[in-house]
Amino acid sequence: MSMRADRGVMLAQAAAVLGFFLIWEVASRSGLADPRLLPPPSIVLPKVVELLSEGEFRRHLWVTIQELLLAGIIAAPLGIGIGLVLAESAYLGRAFKPFFHFVAAVPKSVFLPVFILLFGIGFGQKVAFGVFQALFVLVIATSAAVAAVPEELLRLARANGATRRQIWLEIHWNAMLPLILEGLRLGMIFNIAGVIFAEMYVSRAGLGQRFSTWGESFRMPELFAGVLIAAGLSIIVNETLRVLERRAGAWRSS
Structure with a gap:
């Protein structure tokens, strides 16, 4: 039954994607949308293949991937660590959690000029802005994961003489991991958006830099093809972390 349900979901998703491209093609070909501004998929999709075959574009793509990976490697332990500290310390939690919630609600794009002044326009600035985008999501998600640990499991473990280390490894970690991975998944999406936005604002390399160049020169097929590559x-990233998240939370359903 589960396999049938999964197959049905996949078919529905495939149908939605095909329907999206069909509507896009019809809108562009029929004149509902200006094909100069919205080129049809029959032109954009071959351009995706063409871009991926170009060494120059792959160089820009690799720069973006490096920035994303480094930003994720920095943001993940930093955000999770801060979240654990705020969740474990009542004083620090009351003092600093409102700050993280407040900054998380502010559009991070307004801070980009500050990052440019502090870090310049090179590789480090894109990484720093990606970390900044992901950090607050990870801190909030980790704090929520600690609060979501079932209290009855903790009482049962203490009643059976479990040590603090055993409680953390066997109960806290297993209960928190799915929520932490969910926060990491959302944080990485913010990371990707932040890095590409920073590249579009001012950069010498990266996907965002290509988007900006194509937009300024009105090369719409290349622009839409690049957007599809960034979306892919x-x-x-999202689906890889979602698979890990489901595996980590499998014990809940069992």
Whole structure:
């Protein structure tokens, strides 16, 4: 039954994607949308293949991937660590959690000029802005994960003489991991958006830099093809972390 349900979901998703491209093609070909501004998929999709075959574009793509990976490697332990500290310390939690919630609600794009002044326009600035985008999501998600640990399991473990280390490894970690991975998944999406936005604002290399160049020169097929490639990159990251998240939370359903 589960396999049938999964197959049905996949078919529905495939149908939605095909329907989206069909509507896009019809809108562009029929004149509902200006094909100079919205080129049809029959032109954009071959351009995706063409871009991926170009060494120059792959160089820009690799720069973006490096920035995303480094930003994720920095943001993940930093955000999770801060979240654990705020969740474990009542004083620090009351003092600093409102700050993280407040900044998380502010559009991070307004801070980009500050990052440019502090870090310049090179590789480090894009990484720093990606970390900044993801950090607050990870802190909030980790704090929520600690609060979501079932109290009855903790009482049962203490009653059976479990040590603090055993409680953390066997109960806290297993209960928190799915929520932490969910926060990491959302944080990486913010990371991708932040890095590409920073590249579009001012950069010498990266996907965002290509988007800005294509937009300024009115090369719409290349622009839409690049957007599809960036969307594909986001989907790969999101679905990879979603699989890990489901595996980590499998014990809940069992």
